[in-house]
Amino acid sequence: MSLGSQGSCLGRPSLPSRSLLASFSSGEVTVWRQVGGASRRGPTRGCRLYLSLPSLLHDELVGDGRIQGVRLQRGGFEALLNQAVLDEHAPSLYPCEQSWRLATRFAPVSIRWIQDMDRRGRPLSRQVPLLSLRPAALRQLSEQWIASIEGWRGGPAPALRPYPAPPTLLARLVGRNP
Incomplete structure (x- = not known):
């Protein structure tokens, strides 16, 4: 689902539309992760998952076995x-920066919005x-949710469609008060 421009109320130029697009069926959602190469450039304490495959394809990693499609239970x-x-x-979600910092410090998953790219x-x-998982969330993911x-x-990237998440959840993920 596209939720319009973000950012102008935060004192910076308006950003492109934030879209929760995914490749999914009634029971599963495919996310993408980069393994090896760029993902090994620094220490990580978790895992990063992308919903948009072309965002990874522009790094020219195709054919190298460095991109994995991970099908998760919905x-x-x-x-x-x-x-x-x-x-x-x-x-709109955290009245003061200190409350937001506390929330991010203990969150098992963080979400960062990145510019989507085409294959070129x-x-x-x-x-x-871009979902970043800390060890506890990664453990739960690997033990319970991977199909x-x-x-x-x-080959062609899978079709992406707006993901039907509840509007209140979508608003929170893009930084709006539901």
Whole structure:
């Protein structure tokens, strides 16, 4: 679901539309993760999951086995979204920056909105979520919610559709007070 421009009320230029687009069925949601290469450049304490495959494809990692499609049970994906805290201060959700910092410090999942790209690395007019999981959320994901993992070897990217999350959840994930 596209939730319009964000950011102008935060004292910075308006950002592209934030869209919770996903490849999903009635029981599963596919997320994408980068393994090896760029993901090994620094220490991480968790895992990063992308909903938009083209955001990773522009790094020219196709055919190298460095991109994985992770099919999650839909209930698990929604649990991740419900645990997510926006990684930027949204005054409409947190009246003071200190309360937001406290929320992000203990959140098992954080969500950051990144510029979506096409396969050639050209920016699109939308932002897509990047979910960062801390160890507890990653453990729960790996033990309970993964249906399958497949290496990405090229070909057309799966179709993305607006994900039917509740409007109050979507508003919170983009930084609006529901």
